[in-house]
Amino acid sequence: MDSSTALFDQLKVAEPFFLLAGPNVIESEEHILRMANHLKTISTKYVSYASVNAFNFEKNDVFVARVGLPLVFKSSFDKANRTSSKSFRGPGMSEGLKILEKVKIAYDIPIVTDVHETIQCEPVGKVADIIQIPAFLCRQTDLLVAAAKTGKIINIKKGQFCAPSVMSNSAEKVRLAGNPNVMVCERGTMFGYGDLIVDPRNLEWIREANCPVIVLLGSSTDVLLVFQFTCYNVEDLITDSSVSKQLDGGGVASGGLRELIPCIARTAVAVGVDGIFMEVHDDPLNAPVDGPTQWPLRHLEELLEELVAIAERLNCPTRGHSSQGHQVLSSRTCCFIRVAASLNGDLAMSHGDISGEPFSIPEAVGNINVGIPKTSEATSNLIQRLMLADLDPAAAKSAVGILGPFLSAFSFLFILRIVMSWYPKLPVGKFPYVLVYAPTEPLLIPTRKLIPPLGGVDVTPVVWFGLLSFLNEILVGPQGLLVLLSQQIS
Structure with missing residues (x-):
């Protein structure tokens, strides 16, 4: 089994979920290495009881401490589709790949970065473990095929101008090129100028078409929902929430609503997620690119604590269809969420045992009652809202x-x-x-x-x-x- 397939299989079964995170763009070698160090330290603090319990170990067993959230480090070497020609783009491919390779070697973590031209695929594939296709290029056949031929995992972001059915064709182009390891990212749909909103119906429609989906939930939220169906051989579905509600920033940069991140993250984890995809920065206020859509590093651990608690409480909810015509939770639904902005709200689920047994969605929705910790509930409390301000230590x-x-x-x-x-x-x-x-x-x-x-x-x-x-x-x-x-x- 090659390394890409092994990583793909590892991410699909990660418990309670895996973490894909990093700054939006490479600013400097020192900054990227520092961020990678912080992110790896934070990700290793959270353990997966589910994978350990599968071998009948106790939660207090010494092996538990060694099981962390699998981390994939994300950053771009070139932001080619900036709002303005004056916007910061990054160090370029040659220098950027050298920096990402240093991160990969120094901290032993896989890398994801994006490509914009076919000529970039081969050199990027020598460093990156996951190649990301930008939303504006999601239908570019030559780019998809060139990326697929590297043998790396391919993450396709759905264009905000595309219907969900279009992504099954994009994923098929990758598969026909001989690469079965595909993730599709729902980026959202344009609702007016500069405003991207995720239509939740798209997830169901794509499921019925047996097609993987990634959903972008907000302009400052990057949520990747990865749905893995046991009854079909399909790709992972990813939701990108940092762009799904993109606000017009004016000037030379995009806007966003960072305070909306926690609720979208809670919602995605409650649906059942394989991973969390977040753009994270230690000083979003002074970030050269997309500062309003990046989550502050100092609040990442707090948010992950809450999401891990939700995931462990729900124990991977499932989805499917019943013969009586009612939708039920059956097989396994995997979600890979990229978080950068979210709507505020309290998410909760029933105390009932959530297992592989089917049960009706209307009944499940009626039982959404149990409170979840509100540590990141920024908009409900003025002090917590101030805590999310861009004031670094x-x-x-x-x-x-x-x-x-x-x-x-x-x-x-x-x-x-x-x-x-x-x-x-x-x-x-x-x-x-x-x-x-x-x-x-x-x-x-x-x-x-x-x-x-x-x-x-x-x-x-x-x-x-x-x-x-x-x-x-x-x-x-x-x-x-x-x-x-x-x-x-x-």
């Missing part, structure tokens, strides 16, 4: 160092204002009064228009002192937001 530390003394100094000035308002004839001369009044009076003048004196006493200094004390506590206090952010992975 270094910036947070700087903010603590500047904002802390600033708030403390102003709080002290307002304490002096309070004292001086109570004792207006203190024998301190005019100079101290000027030092206290000059920075505080511009804030107090508009405040007095909103808050009149109480009993003839100006209470606005007390109001400002209370407000600054509150901000000081929630931002730079021992458990303040900025302090917590400064302690995250950098």
